[in-house]
Amino acid sequence: MADVFWSAERDRRLRDEAIAWLKLRTNDGAVPLTRSEIKDFSFDGDTFALQATQQGIRKPRQLEAALSIQTVYRSPGQPRPYEDTMGSDGLLRYMWRGEDPEIPDNMALRAALENDLPLIWFIGVGMAPAIFQAVCPVYIVSEEPDLKRFVLAPFDEEAFLPRVAGQDTVIQETVKRYLTRETKIRLHQPVFRSTVLRAYEDRCSVCNLGHRVLLDAAHIVPDSHELGIASVVNGLALCKIHHAAFDSSILGIRPDLVVQIRPDLLEEIDGPMLQYGLKERHGQKLMMLPNRKVEQPRADLLEIAYDRFLNATPA
Ligand SMILES: [Zn+2]
16 A cells, blocks of 8 residues: 655644644653653544654654654763764764665655754663653754765754855854754753763762752763763762852862862851751762763763862862
């Protein structure tokens, strides 16, 4: 039986409803979802699969273009089967499947490009169970056939790009910085947060507080630093107070994972937050760490952060 594609209107409505549903289910991107949670979506009265069963794209037979792409979680150090990279223009790259531009998956992605259709990107942030950060909408904005890949923007590029002449390098630089920042906010930050909080089981590493809304995924080494990688090994789940204390060198973490508090605060007498929240953590081991060794903080990164703490601390 030949496939009968849905009308452009119905296709568009499916995408819009799916994206609205995901925003609701994830509390606007704040929480990741398991495969079975993603399976709860229904459209026009029937459940409708949004996600491929494995790595790669999902193109429902009723649609001409891809609906979603999926990148599975890989532990730090493990290569991904398809390397997704950020280009110098601030946009993301998604590799073709295989070498042949005409195979169905690549055709389905090209159809999304040609028809300017929004997609969903499910990015793995943990295994067993597999959980995914849903990033949407994502648009395919161009293709680089010689490099066998597509260019993706995790936002509606049309709505974001000022209509400017392409020659002015100052404007080009500004646009590039702008796109880089938007990609960071819409894709890298939520993926980093979900990966880190999942690894620390939604608990503050310093005090074990277990309320997700009070937790941040802190960078051990700031992401402006050359080693400031957006990987779980450069992350710590910290409550808001301990995050601010860490960033301002009130609290340091020794490379052997023991908490240190700035000496002058240890002398200070004040209320319960200072007493229990800070002073009594001094000399204590971190209370929560990822179960899997490969996801634990990297020693060289802790070393850099601890040097910063010591240098900021008057002896
Ligand atoms: Zn805490």
